[in-house]
Amino acid sequence: MLDVGRHPNIELLSYSEVEKVEGRIGDLRVTVRRKARYVEEDKCTGCGTCTEKCPTAVPDAFNEGLGDRRAIYSYFAQGIPSTHTIDPDQCRQLKGKKCGICAKTCQAEAINFDQKDRIVEIDVAAIIVAVGYDVFDPSRIPEYRYREITNVVTAIEFERLLSASGPTVGHLDRPSDRAVEAQIEELEKKARKSQKVLGKLEERFGESSAEFHEKYQAGQYQGDQERQKWADKYAAHLSVMEPLEDLKKRAEGFTVAKRLAFIQCVGSRDFRFYPFCSGYCCMHSVKEAIIAHEHEPETRSTIFGMDIRAVGKGFEEYKIRGGDHSNITYVRGRVAEITEGANHNPVVTYEDTRERKVKSQEFDMVILATACAPTKGIIELAKVVGIELDQYNFVKTSPLSPVDSTTPGIFVCGCAESPMDVPESVAQASSAAERAAEIAIQPRPEMEHAVA
Amino acid sequence: MNKEILIIGGGIAGIQSALDLADMGIKVHLVEKLPSIGGKMAQLDKTFPTNDCAI
Numbered sequence: 001m002l003d004v005g006r007h008p009n010i011e012l013l014s015y016s017e018v019e020k021v022e023g024r025i026g027d028l029r030v031t032v033r034r035k036a037r038y039v040e041e042d043k044c045t046g047c048g049t050c051t052e053k054c055p056t057a058v059p060d061a062f063n064e065g066l067g068d069r070r071a072i073y074s075y076f077a078q079g080i081p082s083t084h085t086i087d088p089d090q091c092r093q094l095k096g097k098k099c100g101i102c103a104k105t106c107q108a109e110a111i112n113f114d115q116k117d118r119i120v121e122i123d124v125a126a127i128i129v130a131v132g133y134d135v136f137d138p139s140r141i142p143e144y145r146y147r148e149i150t151n152v153v154t155a156i157e158f159e160r161l162l163s164a165s166g167p168t169v170g171h172l173d174r175p176s177d178r179a180v181e182a183q184i185e186e187l188e189k190k191a192r193k194s195q196k197v198l199g200k201l202e203e204r205f206g207e208s209s210a211e212f213h214e215k216y217q218a219g220q221y222q223g224d225q226e227r228q229k230w231a232d233k234y235a236a237h238l239s240v241m242e243p244l245e246d247l248k249k250r251a252e253g254f255t256v257a258k259r260l261a262f263i264q265c266v267g268s269r270d271f272r273f274y275p276f277c278s279g280y281c282c283m284h285s286v287k288e289a290i291i292a293h294e295h296e297p298e299t300r301s302t303i304f305g306m307d308i309r310a311v312g313k314g315f316e317e318y319k320i321r322g323g324d325h326s327n328i329t330y331v332r333g334r335v336a337e338i339t340e341g342a343n344h345n346p347v348v349t350y351e352d353t354r355e356r357k358v359k360s361q362e363f364d365m366v367i368l369a370t371a372c373a374p375t376k377g378i379i380e381l382a383k384v385v386g387i388e389l390d391q392y393n394f395v396k397t398s399p400l401s402p403v404d405s406t407t408p409g410i411f412v413c414g415c416a417e418s419p420m421d422v423p424e425s426v427a428q429a430s431s432a433a434e435r436a437a438e439i440a441i442q443p444r445p446e447m448e449h450a451v452a
Numbered sequence: 453m454n455k456e457i458l459i460i461g462g463g464i465a466g467i468q469s470a471l472d473l474a475d476m477g478i479k480v481h482l483v484e485k486l487p488s489i490g491g492k493m494a495q496l497d498k499t500f501p502t503n504d505c506a507i
């Protein structure tokens with residue numbers, strides 16, 4: 001990734017979108033909108049001082065909303081380029097309120113609230129479409145209760161929970177527990193504030209709030225307005241402390257998730273959504289179960305699937321190793337429903353097709369192996385670029401020219417073409433690069449097919 | 453002089469295409485709609501089947 005930022009032959013146009021393509025193979029004019037970052041690319045050093053000071057917290061998309069970022073942000077820590085960006089929908093200043101704190105802290109004077117989108121035109125010989133995919137939204141399957149049961153997450157969310165650079169620094173803290181911890185933090189903040197007020201009163205009157213309150217309740221200070229106020233403040237403080245103590249007691253029992261269920265084909269091989277197999281999801285469930293077990297050796301995982309598709313070099317061995325060394329049990333069956341049991345534990349109901357029985361099992365967390373869905377903007381982009389899409393809205397190709405779109409000079413690779421894993425994406429990418437190079441290097445595009 | 457190429461999307465596929473072309477001496481413009489390149493792979497903890505770090 002770093003190489004892309006440094007390579008003299010690569011111009012990186014990040015935070016940009018293609019708006020128009022004109023011409024034909026070998027001679028295409030492309031119009032690109034470079035969206036305003038409100039940060040000068042040539043001045044920003046990526047130091048991150050601004051994000052430390054920005055008061056506006058926003059759910060962090062890179063962490064799938066499991067953590068926060070600031071209104072001024074870098075998409076992720078090692079992101080290329082490291083230039084920061086202000087989110088115009090969230091920034092106080094850009095929404096017409098008073099702020100500008102980032103501009104005051106930025107030593108490089110890189111913040112520019114007046115920056116505008118820029119339009120650039122580029123002449124190229126060919127285009128490669130590599131816009132990838134979106135994660136299928138599992139809330140479309142009501143029986144899995146994603147977003148209703150907090151401890152049911154998607155596989156990509158689980159990747160972020162496993163990651164040392166993620167919101168839990170790699171600990172498998174359950175979302176329900178994290179919600180309680182967030183509540184504790186919130187209440188502690190309140191408690192600190194009310195404690196400060198009480199502290200001043202205690203100093204002034206020379207006794208503790210508890211001692212005072214006992215006397216007050218015994219009727220000692222009737223008609224004393226000052227002490228009436230103190231009593232009110234004390235009552236308010238207690239109304240924070242009581243739930244806080246309860247939550248803290250509950251939190252003492254929290255442990256990391258150790259009983260994991262992985263549910264395959266969520267949206268894939270399902271005629272209500274996508275009839276195709278997304279290809280990589282069986283393998284990423286095996287992977288995530290192996291890594292979870294590496295983090296915590298007591299972890300036991302059950303992978304529920306119609307079959308585990310381990311088609312690829314070294315994949316079947318990987319699957320078997322997971323079963324032998326990482327406490328993975330493979331259950332053949334489709335999950336009918338997920339419900340919520342005690343302690344926010346998801347309960348999985350499924351048919352064990354080997355034993356021909358309907359069973360239920362409780363877990364600490366459930367991970368949904370979501371389908372590879374075509375990326376949202378692809379219909380629009382296909383119109384702009386002038387290519388056809390297939391029945392699912394992946395870029396249309398044919399079996400004998402898997403990286404050629406329906407338009408000469410426009411190629412495709414990776415999940416924009418169809419669901420595929422990283423090794424396949426890379427192979428297709430090299431192949432698309434080669435096809436594009438034929439046009440860039442040969443000035444006579446009509447020779448294109450004669451070469452083969 | 454070689455002509456130039458446009459790549460739309462800076463995930464692992466777009467990045468690989470860009471590097472291949474650039475190494476052949478062809479000038480590439482890589483358009484990514486998000487603030488940074490990397491795509492989904494940057495979000496992954498490790499990748500199967502070798503469990504190498506994703507980035």
Ligand SMILES: Cc1cc2nc3c(=O)[nH]c(=O)nc-3n(C[C@H](O)[C@H](O)[C@H](O)COP(=O)(O)OP(=O)(O)OC[C@H]3O[C@@H](n4cnc5c(N)ncnc54)[C@H](O)[C@@H]3O)c2cc1C
Binds near residue numbers: 287415
């Ligand atoms: C949970 C999970 C775990 C996985 N684990 C593994 C694994 O361990 N090993 C493995 O081999 N595979 C794994 N995969 C599959 C892997 O994510 C894909 O194979 C790979 O990311 C495909 O790369 P891509 O470049 O085609 O797409 P993407 O990664 O989706 O990249 C596309 C890029 O294009 C950009 N883009 C989109 N639209 C536009 C537009 N209109 N203009 C400009 N830019 C645009 C996007 O912002 C993005 O940066 C996993 C998938 C999931 C969901």
Ligand code: SF4
Binds near residue numbers: 109111
């Ligand atoms: S905008 Fe300024 S403070 Fe923020 S990362 Fe860039 S140089 Fe640092």
Ligand code: SF4
Binds near residue numbers: 071090091094100
């Ligand atoms: S102006 Fe304020 S809210 Fe906006 S990015 Fe800067 S510090 Fe954040």
